[in-house]
Each structure stands twice: as C-alpha cells, then as structure tokens.
Amino acid sequence: SQTIHQWPATLxxxxxxxxxxxxxxxxxxxxxxxxxxxxxxRGLQLLFYSVGIGQISSExxxxxxxxxxxxxxxxxxxxxxxxxxxxxxxxxWIGTGSRSSPLHFGNGTRLTVT
Amino acid sequence: xxxxxxxxxxxxxxxxxxxxxxxxxxxxxNPYLFWYVQYPNRGLQFLLKYITGxxxxxxxxxxxxxxxxxxxxxxxxxxxxxxxxxxxxxCAVRAPGGYQKVTFGTGTKLQVIP
Numbered sequence: 001s002q003t004i005h006q007w008p009a010t011l012x013x014x015x016x017x018x019x020x021x022x023x024x025x026x027x028x029x030x031x032x033x034x035x036x037x038x039x040x041x042r043g044l045q046l047l048f049y050s051v052g053i054g055q056i057s058s059e060x061x062x063x064x065x066x067x068x069x070x071x072x073x074x075x076x077x078x079x080x081x082x083x084x085x086x087x088x089x090x091x092x093w094i095g096t097g098s099r100s101s102p103l104h105f106g107n108g109t110r111l112t113v114t
Numbered sequence: 115x116x117x118x119x120x121x122x123x124x125x126x127x128x129x130x131x132x133x134x135x136x137x138x139x140x141x142x143x144n145p146y147l148f149w150y151v152q153y154p155n156r157g158l159q160f161l162l163k164y165i166t167g168x169x170x171x172x173x174x175x176x177x178x179x180x181x182x183x184x185x186x187x188x189x190x191x192x193x194x195x196x197x198x199x200x201x202x203x204x205c206a207v208r209a210p211g212g213y214q215k216v217t218f219g220t221g222t223k224l225q226v227i228p
Contacts, residue, residue, distance in 0.1 A: 006157075034216075043220040044204070076205075090157055094216075100165040102148050103206075103216055105157030 002027035004060040006106035014112055019064075020110050021109050023091030030107065031093040033074040034103065035066055050074060050077040051096075086113045116141040118207050120219035127195045128227050135190040135222045137205030138162045147188040148206040148216070149179055158204060164188060175199070 003026045013019060025031050035047040046059045048066035055067050066076060067075045077090050088110050091101040117140045127133045139145055146165055151156040162173025169181045179190045190203060205219040 029156055029191075044218040046215070046217075049215070088155075090118070092157075100163065102150075102160040102163055103158070105150075106158070107157045110155065 002093075002095075002104065004025065004091060004093055004104055004106040006089075006109055008109060009107065010110045011112070013081050015083055015113055016080050019076070019081050019085070019111070021076040021089055021091075021111075023074040023076075024072055025074075025093045027093055028072070028093070030071060030096055032096060033068060034092040034094075035076050036090045036092065037075065039045075040088060044090070048076070058079055081113045085111050086111055115208050116145075116209055116215070116217045118205050118217055118219035120203075120205055120222045122222050123220075123222040123226060126225045126227060129197055130194050132197045133190075133199070133226070134207075134225065135186045135203050135224060137190065137219060138186050139188060139205070139207040141207050141209050143210055146208040146210060147179075147181065148208070149173065149177070149188075149190050150204045150206060150218075152202040152204065152221075161190070161203075169187050195224075196200060197226045197228050200224055200226045 006023050033050045034065045036044045050068045064078050091106040095101050119138045149161040150162045152158045164181045166170050172178045177192050202221045204221050206216050208216045
C-alpha cells in the first residue's frame with residue numbers, strides 16, 4: 001500500500017536560518033507531488049507542485065523553493081526564514097493513473113519561526 | 115480559474131442531529147469534487163468524491179454529499195452527528211483536465227455538542 005512520510009513533525013527555527021523539510025512517498029511511482037501551507041489552522045495555500053523529477057512549478061512567489069531529486073522525494077527549502085514563514089506545511093501526492101484520484105496527505109510539519 | 119466557497123466558518127450541531135456543511139464551486143467543465151476532514155495537527159483525510167453518475171455519493175464514517183449541478187453545490191451531510199465528528203472540513207475541486215491542480219475551500223469547523 002502507498003504511504004507518505006513527512007519530517008520533522010515540529011520545528012522551531014530562528015529568523016534568518018535555513019529550512020529543509022522532506023517528504024517521501026512509498027508504494028507508487030511517478031506521483032504528482034504537492035506542497036501546501038496552512039496558516040492559522042484554516043485555508044490551504046498551494047506552494048509548489050511537481051509532475052516529475054526536477055520539474056517544479058511555483059504557485060506563489062515567496063521565500064521558499066522546492067526540489068524533487070528523486071521520483072518519490074519532495075523537499076521544501078529556504079535559505080533565510082522569515083517570521084511569515086511560520087505555519088503548518090503539508091505534503092501530498094496523487095497517483096497519475098487516474099485523474100479522479102484524491103490527494104493523499106502527510107501528517108504535516110508545524111514550523112514556528114521565532 | 116477554479117474556486118471553492120465554504121460560506122460557513124463554523125457549524126454547530128447537537129449530537130444525534132443531522133448536519134450539513136455547505137460548499138459551492140466554480141470550474142470549467144465537469145468538476146471532480148472532494149471532501150476532506152482534518153483533525154488537529156494532522157494532515158487532511160479523504161472522505162468522499164463526486165466524479166460522475168449518482169448525485170448522492172457516500173463516503174467514510176457515514177458521511178454523504180449531494181452534487182447539484184444547477185446550483186454548483188456539493189454539500190456534505192450526515193444523518194446523525196457524533197461528537198467525534200468535530201473537526202475541520204474542506205471541500206475541494208479539480209477540473210478534469212490540466213495537471214491535476216486541486217483548489218480547496220477555506221474550511222468549515224464543525225462542532226458537535228454533546
């Protein structure tokens with residue numbers, strides 16, 4: 001069966017420090033991968049999506065970047081964190097075999113920038 | 115552009131009573147519609163989807179949703195609410211074409227009162 005892993009679960013980082021959040025998917029190949037941010041426990045903002053290795057599309061210009069070095073690995077990064085980067089970051093995937101498939105989410109990373 | 119509206123920030127319902135969480139959408143073509151539930155500090159879990167066919171779809175945990183094309187709505191329903199149903203609920207839409215971009219509503223907090 002397919003599973004998605006996100007780590008770490010929580011992270012406290014000072015302003016100006018770098019960031020690296022990792023997401024991996026098991027049990028499927030060539031998934032579409034997504035990074036969402038949820039602020040204040042409400043709406044989801046799509047940050048990045050990827051349809052293949054090295055293929056990254058950004059939805060919102062910001063202080064963050066994403067990379068997909070392997071088929072089932074998706075990394076969210078920042079060189080210098082801002083206070084406004086605080087939030088709940090969610091990784092998700094969709095299998096490309098069916099367009100009606102739902103998104104499958106990881107358990108998220110709670111990032112607090114101090 | 116596709117969009118989703120969840121007009122109620124919070125819905126309160128007594129345990130045992132029926133519940134409805136409202137959702138309207140805007141998308142070109144025939145939509146794929148989804149409902150997700152989120153518990154505190156967790157990722158979103160898929161509840162149910164509408165792709166085509168019967169306007170009433172059934173999903174997990176006794177939830178169902180009614181698709182109404184003329185009103186562009188996809189309301190989530192449950193005949194008898196449980197206290198454990200208290201959570202954040204998200205409606206989402208995806209156009210059948212494209213890279214499978216999924217757009218979420220802002221979420222509705224459901225509070226089931228014992």
